[in-house]
Amino acid sequence: MNKITKTAIAVAALISAPAFAGYEVKLDDNQKLTFGGFFKADVRHTNGDQAARDFWIGTSTYAEDTHQTTINARESRFNVKYQNGDVTGFLEYDFYGSDGNSKVSSSYDPRMRHAFIKYKNWTVGQTWSTFMPLGSIADALDFGGAHVGQVFVRQGQVRYTTGGLELAIENPSEDNGHNQAIPDLVGRYTFKGDWGQVAVAGLARTFDNDGDVTKADGVQFAYSLYGKIKTFGKDDFRFAYNGGAAGRYVSPGHNANDMVDANGDLKETVAYTVAYRHFWTDTLRSSIYYGHSEVENFYGEGLDSDRSHIAINLIKQLNKQLSVGVEYGNYDADINATEQADSDYLQVSVKYVL
Numbered sequence: 001m002n003k004i005t006k007t008a009i010a011v012a013a014l015i016s017a018p019a020f021a022g023y024e025v026k027l028d029d030n031q032k033l034t035f036g037g038f039f040k041a042d043v044r045h046t047n048g049d050q051a052a053r054d055f056w057i058g059t060s061t062y063a064e065d066t067h068q069t070t071i072n073a074r075e076s077r078f079n080v081k082y083q084n085g086d087v088t089g090f091l092e093y094d095f096y097g098s099d100g101n102s103k104v105s106s107s108y109d110p111r112m113r114h115a116f117i118k119y120k121n122w123t124v125g126q127t128w129s130t131f132m133p134l135g136s137i138a139d140a141l142d143f144g145g146a147h148v149g150q151v152f153v154r155q156g157q158v159r160y161t162t163g164g165l166e167l168a169i170e171n172p173s174e175d176n177g178h179n180q181a182i183p184d185l186v187g188r189y190t191f192k193g194d195w196g197q198v199a200v201a202g203l204a205r206t207f208d209n210d211g212d213v214t215k216a217d218g219v220q221f222a223y224s225l226y227g228k229i230k231t232f233g234k235d236d237f238r239f240a241y242n243g244g245a246a247g248r249y250v251s252p253g254h255n256a257n258d259m260v261d262a263n264g265d266l267k268e269t270v271a272y273t274v275a276y277r278h279f280w281t282d283t284l285r286s287s288i289y290y291g292h293s294e295v296e297n298f299y300g301e302g303l304d305s306d307r308s309h310i311a312i313n314l315i316k317q318l319n320k321q322l323s324v325g326v327e328y329g330n331y332d333a334d335i336n337a338t339e340q341a342d343s344d345y346l347q348v349s350v351k352y353v354l
Contacts, residue, residue, distance in 0.1 A: 048343025058254030060333035133226035138275035138289035146291020198227035217264035222246035
């Protein structure tokens with residue numbers, strides 16, 4: 001089958017497919033394209049002393065007497081997967097590339113989430129870090145759930161997978177202003193069964209501070225333990241615990257600049273999440289989740305920094321592809337070494353999955 005015919009088939013499928021329907025286009029006996037993603041609209045009200053955000057992360061911004069309502073569809077995303085025998089290429093975008101201009105057109109830029117190639121046991125390109133516990137993330141309306149307590153990183157990498165073992169070299173941080181010539185090293189092993197899954201992961205990062213004692217130096221280690229356990233019926237319990245010198249990997253924004261102690265070691269971070277999902281009926285479910293992170297000596301000796309996020313939601317599955325839900329939660333974080341501030345939020349979301 002020539003390229004023109006292949007293109008014609010793909011275009012015909014695009015035109016004739018029902019609006020927003022997910023579909024697969026077979027190009028020949030060995031090749032196919034799969035289109036996917038979802039549309040998601042969020043109505044969100046924030047009230048308190050932490051500045052409003054589209055979703056909470058590890059960054060804390062104090063804004064006294066915040067009362068803010070936003071309506072956006074930026075979490076919506078589109079992906080395409082190309083398969084040719086043992087080779088798979090995957091590309092995905094959403095609309096968090098820039099803040100755009102909400103005064104006129106809300107022209108939010110697309111951003112690349114994933115772009116990778118898989119061949120047999122190998123994955124090469126940008127995708128979730130091998131250190132990231134995807135299975136433990138709560139079923140949340142807030143984008144990503146309790147970011148404050150979990151690993152959350154997408155980056156370039158080369159990963160080898162065999163059975164439950166995954167080994168990867170990943171892109172080192174380029175923001176510390178000094179040499180980091182050795183890629184980050186990640187190893188993870190996942191145990192799976194009818195009961196669910198549990199995994200352990202280790203991370204090693206190598207820094208050279210060129211004599212600048214304010215920057216990280218030497219090899220820094222971090223670890224993670226996480227799981228998703230089936231409980232009663234369709235219910236499940238999810239958890240993650242992260243420790244060590246993870247720096248930018250954990251609670252995005254909390255220690256993004258890889259702050260160090262007097263010995264040139266990354267300041268220790270302890271972060272964890274717990275979540276329980278309950279199905280009231282086959283089409284009605286709820287999750288309650290909590291995340292917490294703490295960076296030791298963040299403001300100086302004996303002065304730690306902490307973040308927490310707690311929420312509960314109710315989600316109605318109207319049909320296989322369409323759902324609507326409401327979530328109420330609270331985000332709490334320190335303003336400085338001695339003061340805390342928090343904000344409540346109420347979010348209503350509608351999601352249509354391709």
